[in-house]
Amino acid sequence: MARFVLRRCGLVLPSLLGLLIITFLLIHAVPSDPAAAMAGDAATPEQIARIRAQYGLDQPMWRQFLVYIAKVVQLDFGESAFSHRPVALDIFQRLPATLELTFCSLVLSIGLGVPLGVVSALKHNAWPDYLLRIFSVMGIAVAAFWFAIMLQLLFAMNLAWLPLRGDLSSTMTRPPAITHFLVLDAVLAGRWDVFGDALRHLVLPSITLGLGGLATIVRFTRAGVLDTLQQDFVFYERAMGYRRMRLIWVFILRNSVTATVTQIGLLFGGLIAGAVVVESIFDWPGIGSYTVNAILTGDKQVMLAVTLLVGAIYAGVNILVDVVHGMLDPRLMDRA
Amino acid sequence: MIPALGVKGLKVSIRTDDGVARVLDDVGLTLERGRILGVVGESGCGKSTLIRAIMGILPKGASVEGGEIWFEGENLLAFSEKELNTSVRSSRIGFIPQDPLLSLNPVFKVGAQLLEVMRWHAAGTRRDHIARLVMLLKRLQVPDPENALERYLHQFSGGQRQRLLIAAALSCAPGLVIADEPTTALDVTTQHQILGLLRELVGEFGLSLMFVTHDFGVVAELCDDLCVIYAGQTVEQGTVESVLQAPSHPYTRALLACHPDRATSFVGIPGMVPSPLARPAGCLFAARCADVQVGCLAARPPQGIAPSGAEVRCVQFA
16 A cells, blocks of 8 residues: 555656646746846836846756756745745645635535435436436536626625625634634634634635536436446345445445546546636635736746646645545555 | 245336336246256346346336245235345345356455345354354355455455355355356356355255256256246246256257257257247247247147146147
8 A cells, every 4th residue: 555655656756847847838938027027117127137137037947947946846936026925935824725615615525416426326317316417517517707706696795694705704803823724723722703704704615616526526426326236246235135225325335436536536626726716706815816816917936836736736636536446446456 | 845936927027218028928937945946048038037026126117017926935026125125135035146256346345245244134143143154165165264254356266256155145044045147157167066065055054046047057967946938938847857858848959959068060049039029929939949830829828747747838738
């Protein structure tokens, strides 16, 4: 098992290097002069030249890249051209908010998606199945920005059940940032009012972000269970007199979720990409809105760092998916 | 004496997109206690559906349209799904499937799966259950029985897997065991060993065994009685000696003539099995029968007794 994971990690490193090279080239292909942007509109050509020399921007690109790689290995992602704070620190403080959001969406989409998929398969071609299929097509097709605005209009504006935006009401004082996960920090500080308020703020963004994943998981689970139901072992297990609930929720489900687990790994990439949109709409103080700002202001250090981070998270999640596959199906482990 | 299993005039239909398929159309058989009944027929004759009907696990869209299934004097068709699951399957009727690799769940340890069945269907404590499983595996010559329970199915060889599933079928001490071509996937030597073991187990554990196969060679080696099914109908039933020595139904004769041990050249029965969607009015075998007469096409032939003592569905013996 440990060897399996190590080997996967070894395979991930070249992918991340490739990702970094491509991003680096792409960002440098954009015709903008970071030195000029940093110096401001009123800067003289001499000032711009000085900044260029100071940041090594006058060096050839391969040398810039090597310097960058050397820094990245030490987890130094440079500093933001605008806030002049280390990018690593910004990310460290903002990533937890995004992780909180993606985690809630994932829990929502798996916790609802898998049971609904099973129900859809068991009620194959009956009304619950039709209903769920319509729902899942809509869930995949609907645009997140539109859905988010509809949720805001209904639940925040008209019904006023849930907060419109942000991660905490402005009347609340923030608990001390120990983990930077607001919900956790609230628990650690014993601030149950903040805890409840933070959870209420999580609802609408999580639903928006989780909808596509939920719909995908319903469909994949449904297909997996339908496929499993046809298999001989289901007849055998029924003939052996296993309990129906056990048969469905353990034996059949465990054999059906392989595709779903793969899909969850892929979904995670979509969730982080989706966070960019959702965080902008809900004004969520995470990596997504941070990235949008960086792109709008041409902050290259931030763009590079965030791309690498998202790549690393994505790779990490997919290693995890492989491990889960191995645990679900021991035949894979023996082959590996 | 009440037979272990008696099926009378069983009819099962499946609704399909193309119409109603009469998969079983008057199947009858009797399995006396302590005996081994071979059920023989070509692929698609309804053998699997017969097993499913007895176990009460028909596929979607299938239903029993008529007939009776008597199990140790009780009408199985009157049992609810819940009653079957709690008090018949495993505990009173054991099942040995055709392909063990496609039957036991690949992602759970063998022992855990079998012990779970025993928890619901066998008397005694978990310790008793483990002891019984180990005893059975030892009896079935599975090497290192204690460790076998901790392994997964794919870690066993083909013959070992089949032995495991025979142990599984016997784990809750049923009186009747139904086997669905359990030796088809095995090589001849292993098949011979397994058939020998089954024969011994029937005596040792006081079982009645219904053995479904398409292979007359296996029937000759293992069984006491024989039931030949063609196109969802029982066409001949009798003791193995009587039927194999003097096959009476033209289909049985044709089938035996095709058996590689008897046939001098590679021959088959001409024609096709009639589709279950459109069964002819007369004898179902008439279109392929060498001895067909005018009356054969008009109405289904009644059951008669042949000189060999077998029950035969053919106008010659009516």
